[in-house]
Amino acid sequence: MSxxxxxxxxxxxxxxxxxxxxxxxxDEWTVWSWLATTDHKRIALLYFASITFFFFLGGAAAxxxxxxxxxxxxxxxxxxxxxxxxxxxxxxMVWFFLVPAVPVTIGNFVTPLMIGARDLAFPxxxxxxxxxxxxxxxxxxxxxxxxxxDTGWTLYTxxxxxxxxxxxxxxxxxxxxxxxxxxxTGLNFIVTIHRLRAPGMxxxxxxxxxxxxxxxxxxxxxxxxxxxxxxxxxxxETVFRVGVFDPALGGDPILFQHLFxxxxxxxxxxxxxxxxxxxSEIIPVFAxxxxxxxxxxxxxxxxxxxxxFFVWGHHMFVAGTSxxxxxxxxxxxxxxxxPSAIKVFxxxxxxxxxxxxxxxxxxxxxxxxxxxxxxxxxxxxxxxLAADVPLHDTYFVVAHFxxxxxxxxxxxxxxxxxxxxxxxxxRMYPEMWGRVAAAMIFFGFNLTFFPQFILGYLGMPRRYHxxxxxxxxLNVLSSAGSTILAVAYLMPLFYFAWSLLAGxxxxxxxxxxxxxxxxxxxxxxxxxxxxxxxxxxxxxxxPSPEAIQMEQAETGEARPNG
Amino acid sequence: MSFxxxxxxxxAPEVDALLAALLLMSCAVLALVFGLMFFYVVRYRAGxxxxxxxxxxxxxxxxxxxTAATLAIFFGLFLWGAxxxxxxxxxxxxxxxxxxxxxxxxxxxxxxxxxxxxxxxxVPADQPIELVMTSEDVIHDFSVPAFRLKRDVVPGxxxxxxxxxxxxxxxxxxxxxxxxxxxxxxxxxxxxxSGPDYRKWLSVTPGSETLxxxxxxxxxxxxxxxxxxxxxxxxxxxPGGSPPGSTGQAPAPSYSTVRAPPLVGLYGSPVPxxxxxxxxxxxRYIRDSILDPGAQIVxxxxxxxxxxxxxxxxxxxxxxxxxxxxxxxQRADAGQTGG
Ligand code: HEM
Ligand SMILES: [Cu+2]
Ligand SMILES: [Cu+2]
Numbered sequence: 001m002s003x004x005x006x007x008x009x010x011x012x013x014x015x016x017x018x019x020x021x022x023x024x025x026x027d028e029w030t031v032w033s034w035l036a037t038t039d040h041k042r043i044a045l046l047y048f049a050s051i052t053f054f055f056f057l058g059g060a061a062a063x064x065x066x067x068x069x070x071x072x073x074x075x076x077x078x079x080x081x082x083x084x085x086x087x088x089x090x091x092x093m094v095w096f097f098l099v100p101a102v103p104v105t106i107g108n109f110v111t112p113l114m115i116g117a118r119d120l121a122f123p124x125x126x127x128x129x130x131x132x133x134x135x136x137x138x139x140x141x142x143x144x145x146x147x148x149x150d151t152g153w154t155l156y157t158x159x160x161x162x163x164x165x166x167x168x169x170x171x172x173x174x175x176x177x178x179x180x181x182x183x184x185t186g187l188n189f190i191v192t193i194h195r196l197r198a199p200g201m202x203x204x205x206x207x208x209x210x211x212x213x214x215x216x217x218x219x220x221x222x223x224x225x226x227x228x229x230x231x232x233x234x235x236x237e238t239v240f241r242v243g244v245f246d247p248a249l250g251g252d253p254i255l256f257q258h259l260f261x262x263x264x265x266x267x268x269x270x271x272x273x274x275x276x277x278x279x280s281e282i283i284p285v286f287a288x289x290x291x292x293x294x295x296x297x298x299x300x301x302x303x304x305x306x307x308x309f310f311v312w313g314h315h316m317f318v319a320g321t322s323x324x325x326x327x328x329x330x331x332x333x334x335x336x337x338x339p340s341a342i343k344v345f346x347x348x349x350x351x352x353x354x355x356x357x358x359x360x361x362x363x364x365x366x367x368x369x370x371x372x373x374x375x376x377x378x379x380x381x382x383x384x385l386a387a388d389v390p391l392h393d394t395y396f397v398v399a400h401f402x403x404x405x406x407x408x409x410x411x412x413x414x415x416x417x418x419x420x421x422x423x424x425x426x427r428m429y430p431e432m433w434g435r436v437a438a439a440m441i442f443f444g445f446n447l448t449f450f451p452q453f454i455l456g457y458l459g460m461p462r463r464y465h466x467x468x469x470x471x472x473x474l475n476v477l478s479s480a481g482s483t484i485l486a487v488a489y490l491m492p493l494f495y496f497a498w499s500l501l502a503g504x505x506x507x508x509x510x511x512x513x514x515x516x517x518x519x520x521x522x523x524x525x526x527x528x529x530x531x532x533x534x535x536x537x538x539x540x541x542x543p544s545p546e547a548i549q550m551e552q553a554e555t556g557e558a559r560p561n562g
Numbered sequence: 563m564s565f566x567x568x569x570x571x572x573x574a575p576e577v578d579a580l581l582a583a584l585l586l587m588s589c590a591v592l593a594l595v596f597g598l599m600f601f602y603v604v605r606y607r608a609g610x611x612x613x614x615x616x617x618x619x620x621x622x623x624x625x626x627x628x629t630a631a632t633l634a635i636f637f638g639l640f641l642w643g644a645x646x647x648x649x650x651x652x653x654x655x656x657x658x659x660x661x662x663x664x665x666x667x668x669x670x671x672x673x674x675x676x677x678x679x680x681x682x683x684x685v686p687a688d689q690p691i692e693l694v695m696t697s698e699d700v701i702h703d704f705s706v707p708a709f710r711l712k713r714d715v716v717p718g719x720x721x722x723x724x725x726x727x728x729x730x731x732x733x734x735x736x737x738x739x740x741x742x743x744x745x746x747x748x749x750x751x752x753x754x755x756s757g758p759d760y761r762k763w764l765s766v767t768p769g770s771e772t773l774x775x776x777x778x779x780x781x782x783x784x785x786x787x788x789x790x791x792x793x794x795x796x797x798x799x800x801p802g803g804s805p806p807g808s809t810g811q812a813p814a815p816s817y818s819t820v821r822a823p824p825l826v827g828l829y830g831s832p833v834p835x836x837x838x839x840x841x842x843x844x845x846r847y848i849r850d851s852i853l854d855p856g857a858q859i860v861x862x863x864x865x866x867x868x869x870x871x872x873x874x875x876x877x878x879x880x881x882x883x884x885x886x887x888x889x890x891x892q893r894a895d896a897g898q899t900g901g
Contacts, residue, residue, distance in 0.1 A: 080743050152740050158717065159700040163666070163742055247718025248872070253701060254716065287606070296625050318703070319714045320721050323651050327644050334636040341632045342625065344595060349624065351602040353614040358607075366599060373595050377588040380636070384643030387580050389650065390710040393703060393738040457581070458567050459707025461738045464746040468734065545614035552611075 023426065023523040038123035039526060041424075044108035046130050051105065052493075054096040054137065059489065061089040066448075066482040069475045074466040082465035083150035084166070090153030091144065095175050096137050098405055099267060102274035103220075104133070104185055106416045107213050109424055111189060113517035113524060114207055116198025116533040121191040125184050132181035140174030143167035152463060154264075157245035157256040161237045168238055172231040179224045179231075186220030189213055198516070200535035204298075207515055207539045208291065211298040212277025215305035219266045219273075223309070227263035230256070254319060261312035269308040271405055272372075273301055275412030276343055279365045282419055283347050284540040285513040286362035287354030288548065291540045293346040300339035307336040317388045326385055333383035340376050344369060353545045359511070360434030364415030367442040371407030375400060378453065396456025399449045407445050414441070414492065421496070422506030426523040429503060433495040440488035447481025514541055570733055570754060571709035572726040576646055578710070583642070587635060650711070653724035657692035660685070661773075661880040664695065664702035664715040667744035669735065672880055675764060676772045681750030683735065684767075685727055686760035692724040694845050698876050703739035706752050712738050720846045727754040777885025780878050784870065789822035793889070822867065823860050829887040834861040848883050 024041045027033070034042060065085050068076050077085065108126070112119050120126050143149065147167030151160040160168050193214050197206070233244045234256070243249025245256040284291045291297060313321060313329030347369055356362070378400040382388045391397060415438075421429050451474040460471050467475065509518040514537070520529050543551075569575050605612060660683070661672040671679040685691050695704055697717040704723060705712035708731075713723040737748035755763055781787055832840045833847070836859040841847055850857060852874065855867035874882070 074746075079746060083740075083743060083745070150742065154740075156701060156740070159740070159742060163700050165743075247716075253718070288608075293621050293625050317647075318712055319701075320716050320719065323648055326647065330644060331640055334640050337636065338629065338632050342629055345624075345628045348595065348598050348602065349621070351599065351606065354602070354606050355608045356603050356606050358603075366603065369599065370596060373592065374588075377591060380588075380639065381581070381584050384580065384584060384639050385647035386577055386643045386645075386650065387584060388643075389647065389712060390577060390707060392712065393705070394707075459705070459734060459736065461705065461736045461746075463740040466746045468749075544616075546616060549614055 022525055023521065024526045025426070025523050027526050036127070038119070038127050040108050040112055040120050040123065040126060041524065043126050043130055044105050044424075047100065047104040047108060047133070050130075050134055050137065051097050051101055054092050055489075057141075058089050058092040058097055059486065061085045061092070063482065063486055065089065066479040068465065069467070070479050072467055072469045072472055077465075079465040080148075080150065083152075083463070084144070084148040086463060087149045087152055087166075088144045091140065091149070091171065091175070094153055094267075094271070095178055096133075096140070098271045098409060099182065100133065100178075100185070101271075101409070101413050102278060102416065103189070103213060103216055104129075106278065106413070106420060107189065107209075107274060108185075110420060110517050111192060111210065111213060112196070113423075113520065113528055114210055114515060115193065115196060115201050116516050116529060116535065117192065117196035118528055120188045121195055122188050125188055129181040129184035129188070132184065133178050136174045136176070136178030136181065138174075139177065140171050143170035143174060154260060155234065155256075156260075157234065157237070157251070157253045158247065161234055162246050162248065169235045172235050176228055176231045179228050182220045182224045186217035186224075189217040190221065193217075198533050198535055201516075202535075204295065205535055205538055206298075207277075208280035208294070208297055208301070209274075209277035212273045212280070212301045215301045216270050216273045219270050219305055219308065223263045223266040223270075226259060227267075230259040230263065233259075254316070254321065257316055257319060258312070261315045262309075265312040265315065266305075266308045268401070268405070269304055271409050273304060275368065275372075275409040276301065278412040278416040278419075279347065279368050280343075281515075282361045282365040282415055283350050284542065285419075285511050286357045286359060286365070287351050288357075288512075288542050289350055289354040289540075289545065290538075290542055291346070292349030292352070293342075294539070297343055297346050300342050303339045304336060307332065307339075311336050314383055314388075317385060318392050330383055330385045334380070337376055337380060337383070340372075344373055344376075355545070355548060358435070359418075360429070360431060360438050361415045361419035361511075363435055363438040364411050364418065364441075367438065368408055368411045368415065371403050371411065371442075371445065375403030375405075375408055378403065390459070391456055393462055394456035395452040395460045395462055398462050399452035399456060402449045402452075407449070411438075411441065411445075414438070417492070419511070420517075421499070422510045423517060423522045423524070425500060425503075426506050427499045427503035428506050428510065429492075429499045430495050433491065437488050437491040437495075440484060440491070444481050444484030444486075444488050448478050448485050449481070451475070451477045451481075514539065568708045568729065568731065568733065569710070570727055570729040570731060571706075571711065572728055573646070573650065574708065574710045580642055580646060584639065587639070650724075653692045653722065654690045657690040657724055658686075659692050659694055661884075662693050662695040662704060662715070663698060663876045663880065664704070664737070664741075664748075665698040666700065666742050667737070667748040669704070669737075669748070669750055670877065672773060672877065673764075674773055674884065676776065677764065677767045681735070683750070683752045684760065684763050685752065685754055687727050687730050687754050687756055689757075690724055690726045692722055694880075695721050695723065696849075696876050700741045701739050702737045702741050702748065705736045705738040706733055707736070708733035708752075714739055720849060727752075730754045730756050730759070773881050773884035774888035775885075777881035777883070777888075780874075780882055781885055784874065784882075786882070789867065790825050791822075793826075821863065823863055825886050826889045828889070835859060836861045836863070845883055848886055849879055852879065852882065 024039055034046065037043060064077065065082065068074050068082055074082065147170070149164065149166030149168060149171050151164045151166070151168065155168070193210055236242055237244045237246060237249070237251065241249060243251040245251040245253050247253060280291060280297055311329055311333045313325050314333045317326050378396070382391060382397065382400060418429060418434050455471055455474050458471065460467055506522040508521050516533050516535070519533060569578055606614070659674060663670045669681050671683050693704065695713065695715045696719065697715045699717060701717065702715040703712055704715050709725050709727065711723060711725055713721050715721060731754055733752045733754070735750040735752050737745060741748060828843050831843055833843050834840050841858065847858070853871040854869055856865050856869070859865050
């Protein structure tokens with residue numbers, strides 16, 4: 001098996017290194033050829049540029065917030081500004097960075113390559129969804145900067161509909177429009193995965209990443225419309241003063257929370273499932289081993305997607321819902337953690353008896369496993385009814401979801417970015433810098449967010465512009481960590497840019513990975529493949545450790561790195 | 563700086579025990595995950611020539627066993643947390659009721675004896691206290707970390723929270739639900755006093771009149787007495803005040819012919835409704851009866867009571883309810899059953 005693989009890889013490597021001039025990047029280089037492209041690879045790059053912008057914008061808001069929290073009275077901004085900052089941070093990071101992040105960039109780029117297709121099923125819809133995304137983004141940003149908004153990303157009523165001073169409706173309109181981008185993207189992936197798989201690519205031969213993407217897409221398509229309706233009702237109430245959520249108009253404020261979390265809890269799984277997929281790709285490659293328990297891992301993704309629709313009530317344990325609903329939602333929340341736990345055990349099983357390489361993507365992936373586990377475990381604190389009562393709406397919750405969304409998902413995104421960078425750009429990134437940044441992110445992240453668990457237990461409420469003096473030490477630690485984190489996140493921006501200009505040319509398969517995307521040159525030609533590939537093997541069909549060791553014994557040396 | 567938090571209520575140690583169990587479980591899992599991860603990446607690093615031997619074939623068994631173990635542990639934690647939580651919703655019958663009204667950005671507290679406080683709550687130690695809370699504007703959240711308790715304070719309804727403070731002292735009170743510009747300043751303190759200190763506090767704090775007495779004045783002021791009778795004894799006629807600013811929507815009833823139920827003995831007793839159901843007349847029910855009388859109509863009465871929504875402030879509502887509640891007490895004193 002491995003021999004067949006090595007042969008193809010070797011041949012193509014030779015071809016690439018000669019000079020791969022004819023690829024999707026060099027094809028045509030006019031502004032129009034980019035703005036009107038229907039090539040999934042170019043659209044992925046358009047998305048990369050947009051979400052990078054949003055990530056650093058949201059990050060800048062976070063940096064200001066952390067700076068402000070250096071002193072108990074609030075160091076630099078007024079309460080009003082602080083409230084606008086965290087609203088901007090939340091809205092941008094959730095809807096314009098993390099919800100789309102991995103699917104529209106990495107997913108867009110590699111999905112057709114992974115299943116041996118020329119493009120997604122609906123290339124024009126793919127382009128349309130990018131335009132929807134940036135239109136929604138532009139409207140939201142305009143509103144956030146011109147009017148400001150001080151409701152938090154959760155937009156709870158009646159604060160948002162009757163009391164907030166900002167531009168609630170324009171922000172809602174922006175999110176509403178970008179929601180259609182999510183729906184279009186989800187539909188595109190679902191149809192692509194159903195219809196465009198290469199001959200021999202059965203469901204169980206699909207890489208786990210595609211299963212994750214498929215589960216994510218189902219959530220996009222089913223949950224986003226609920227958000228759209230909720231925002232519409234909110235806009236109606238705000239503009240026409242019809243009572244839906246505002247008790248002064250005869251509405252029910254808790255109804256808003258039900259509708260909001262009915263979307264937003266599944267959406268938090270939109271923000272992790274693709275990351276679980278990326279890590280399931282990276283670990284087998286750098287452990288040179290089959291993924292442990294492939295079928296369990298893929299069905300866990302599906303289970304997570306399904307159960308995630310039935311746990312929304314755990315955000316309302318102290319909001320005045322009935323105790324019976326609280327009990328049911330608590331039990332279901334524990335259930336959704338089971339498949340997550342199973343995945344962690346399977347990744348560790350994959351490491352067992354592997355040949356582990358420590359390239360930057362693997363460092364990110366290992367960091368992910370640790371931080372995701374911590375995020376999941378603290379999720380259990382919050383799912384336990386009596387424990388959630390003191391912890392709800394404190395910094396404990398803030399730390400919990402940042403462990404999963406930033407420690408987990410953003411690490412997975414960076415890991416995937418390093419892993420597929422050679423394929424996307426045709427260049428290698430500087431390995432040493434990659435490792436340093438990965439390690440710094442892990443360290444800076446923990447310093448930023450671990451103290452927040454303690455702050456939360458001690459009772460520091462979230463969304464506070466100022467706080468009692470006894471919380472200062474922990475807040476200063478957290479702010480110190482955030483500066484390290486900021487530097488670490490900026491580093492890739494520079495060394496990736498450098499690698500575009502001066503990085504070594506990447507061979508077709510720099511990591512010695514299985515998977516169709518590595519069998520075509522880097523960067524891929526416009527058509528992706530010169531001839532439609534035929535799949536004859538399971539994914540991750542690395543030779544058994546025994547076979548590798550026998551080979552090593554024959555040649556008398558350890559297998560070279562990569 | 564201190565990394566510990568006082569445990570000042572009867573349920574705080576119980577919650578701490580639960581949190582400790584969760585922490586212990588988490589540390590065990592983290593030790594396992596990080597431990598195995600470090601062990602494997604060192605032992606099986608690419609350069610290591612260690613003998614890898616044959617791989618386990620039957621991965622299925624591993625999957626089943628760790629899934630089962632996870633399920634069992636989770637179920638135990640769930641039960642523990644749920645049991646404790648349910649008890650948070652069962653205030654003892656003898657709990658002392660204190661009314662709390664949240665508004666942007668302050669806490670207004672009204673004691674049964676008429677004492678009023680802002681951003682401070684004085685309570686006696688070792689006695690169950692039940693807070694009946696509502697908001698005049700947006701959602702707030704009454705949180706006392708030292709008691710390990712919090713509850714959202716929602717406009718348009720009453721949420722309750724009960725506790726038994728067992729350690730005199732002063733503790734932080736926070737608003738935990740984001741409520742607008744000065745959310746971070748919607749803080750205060752809960753002062754737990756020993757029994758004698760509490761009585762002293764009550765006596766030196768100007769209480770004007772009791773809540774119920776203030777409520778009685780309002781009962782007349784808002785014209786309730788016109789229909790329900792001067793002392794809430796029920797009315798088949800007779801003179802009375804007219805409801806100020808009544809919407810005019812309802813056909814202005816001639817008060818001499820209105821038949822309204824007596825409110826004496828109402829509090830805490832079952833009320834048969836016109837749709838055949840029976841509800842218990844608690845704070846929430848009485849509040850709804852005043853603000854939205856048409857929603858639940860007492861059996862055999864007409865829907866003629868005007869809605870007072872938007873006309874009576876939350877604080878006045880609290881007083882009216884206290885008054886109606888006091889009527890119940892009078893009736894019980896007289897040895898009669900509730901109606
Ligand atoms: C392992 C399974 C998980 C469990 C049992 C869990 C449990 C919970 C619970 C009970 C809450 C509500 C806490 C409160 O407000 O008091 C919560 C909040 C939250 N969780 Fe998780 N969670 C899990 C995984 C995740 C994942 C995978 C993500 C995102 C990628 C996530 C993101 C969030 C966010 C964003 C919030 C707070 C939302 C807000 O109030 O702004 N959680 N989680
Ligand atoms: Cu949730
Ligand atoms: Cu608040």
